[in-house]
Amino acid sequence: MATKNKNLSDYDKATVPNAKDLRFGIVVSEWNSNITEGLYKGAEETLLDCGAQSSNIVRWNVPGSFELTFGCKKMLQQKNVDAVIAIGSVIQGETKHFDFVCDATAQGIKDLNVLHDIPVIFCVLTDNNMQQAIDRSGGKYGNKGSEAAIAAIKMAVLGK
Template structure:
């Protein structure tokens, strides 16, 4: 479903795992900071609201979205980190740079998750313009940061289910 038809901050909270003992890394791109700071606030607050402890959330900044994959890998390689949330924003603009960056970041984050066996969440906005980004970073369409944090929580729940079989 297109995010214009969905509020990113509305999701099912049925059967969520206890995350009070889980450790999260949130990697935030500094490029488009107005947007990424709002994404971070949403992700952080969602983790807290659903049971994460402040001391179990660590933040790392990277210059831009392209660097999210390596930043996520460094955190995911740490044994104490249970899940990584990568937050960024690549606006379409007048060139095709976003096509290359978005594809590389999506593939990179996927690879980190597969290599480490940990949830590595793609919380990168790919809007056509600044207003669409703001609409998805706490605006009329909710906050992609909220959705990314909830995705991390739910993936930890699935991991717990699979490994307890």
């Protein structure tokens, strides 16, 4: 397990650029909202901790992880942002639906990064069960949202 003995919320603030002049879009899936709200909270708190102004953080909701690509695309087109974070949670079920949603979402976010000059950060948990998602959205392994926020800051600076 990649996150074993690693807290996703740990970061060295000295190695993170100041985000005070950066604008961020965050697109959040409403599906598995008990998980995605935790991820959003981790991302928002980390951005603020690193200097971002709350007025420079724009949040949009979409129904599910599959819809993140479209939401992020519209965020890139309509808002003046330096980076976008796509937040979602897909949990393995009894059918292949999990595989199709995970693959389409990952490929869609990748395509946005290839087509646009503004980074889109993949913060979509693809877990085998609810406990794994809880552990990575503010639980015992910290918060993947925090990790995504650090990536967004670093990539936004790289993109400037």
